[in-house]
Amino acid sequence: MRLAFLGTPDFAVASLKRLVEAGFEVACVYSQPPAPRGRGHELKPSPVHAYAESQGIPVRTPASMRDPAEIAAFQALDLEAAVVVAFGQILPREVLEAPRLGAFNLHGSLLPRWRGAAPIQRAVMAGDPVTGVQVMRMSEGLDEGPIIATETLRIGPLDTAQTVHDRMAEAGAELLVRTLPLIARGEATETPQAAEGVTYAKKIRPREARIEWVRPGREVDARIRGLSPYPGAWFELPTDKGPVRVKVLLSTFEDAEGVPGEVLDERLLVACGEGAVRLLKVQREGRGAQDAEVFLRGQAVAPGTKLS
Structure with a gap:
């Protein structure tokens, strides 16, 4: 099968690598x-x-796939299919229709939940117990095409956006390699997305990263893990030299009570609006990530400390 592959971040590398290893002809990336x-x-x-x-594969890096010259170059590739994995641009109809079999997207959620830019982070932040990766036929709408194949993944209580990302990238790569031959043979089943349950995974905004301890502890915990490692949920720790920003990269919920933002013990248990959150891995501004017990050896945080 002669393909074009359209993708940008680390998440997409796993898919491209598996397609190459499986012997697909990648005409252009x-x-x-x-x-x-x-x-x-x-x-x-x-x-x-x-x-x-x-890998010696030709690469094009257009500022816009809507450029008529880029559309013409894409059409001239004489493709059977296009595979899109986190490319970062909306594709025009002329590009979607150029390959003989069509264009297919690997998307990191169980559609129609979490259409859009940040589905992995939003799923973890929302406390979803299950997510998945799907192959769908692309349409001009945002992640609205029919579903062809699905692989589900559980989100555990200690999962972060990074751990889900890594498992999903590998699962998605395997799903593509299994599904594309079915499409080529005309054996794939396409199922329209449900009209109910549509949610949108908007891009993460910087102001979302500041921890609000007044919120319920389960919500705070899910937000911390969903924003880990980037951009990283953070709070300000009072010190003798003034407040220091500290990112939290891993946490867990605990059933404890106190004034929101108050440190409840000597191992970084912090009270929230409901329950509390145990901070397990943190990163002080300008330093590397550390397990909480290592961090506390160099920076004591006494019970009763109020975190902003």
Whole structure:
């Protein structure tokens, strides 16, 4: 099967790698243009771009797939199918219809729940016990096409957006490799999405990362894990030298009570509006991530401390 692959972040690399390993003919890879990365803000290719180049696959990085020249170049590839995994651009109808079999998207949720940009983070933040990854035929609407294949994944009490991301990337890659041959043979079943239960996974906004201890503890815990590792939920810790920002990268809910934001014991149990949250992994501003017990060796946080 002759394919074009359109993807950008780490999540998409697993799918591209499996397609190459499985012997699919990847005629061209499309990815977002190189962007400033790291401390030096040097222009660097996306993870998908870098992997494709390492495999000798031609790469295009258009600023917009709506550019008539890009549409013509895509149509000239003579494709059987296009595979889209977290590409980062809306594709016009001319691109979706260019491959003979169509364009297919790997999406990280159980649609129609969590259509949009941040489905993994939103599912963890919402406390969903189950999520999944699906292959769907693409339409011009946002994640509205019919579903072809599904793999479900559980979200455990200690899962973060990162751990779910990593499992989902591997599961999605395998799902693609199993599903594309069915599409090629005309054996795939396409099921329209339900009209009920539609939710949207909006991009994460910076103001969402500040922890609000007045909220219920289960909600605080889910938000912490859903924002880990990026952008990282945070609070301000009072110190002799002034407040210090601390990110929380892992937590768990506990049944305890106190004034919201008050530290309840010597192991970073913090009271919330209902219940409490135990902080398990933190990162002080300007330093690396640490387990709570290691952090506390260098920064005592006494019971009764009030966190902003």
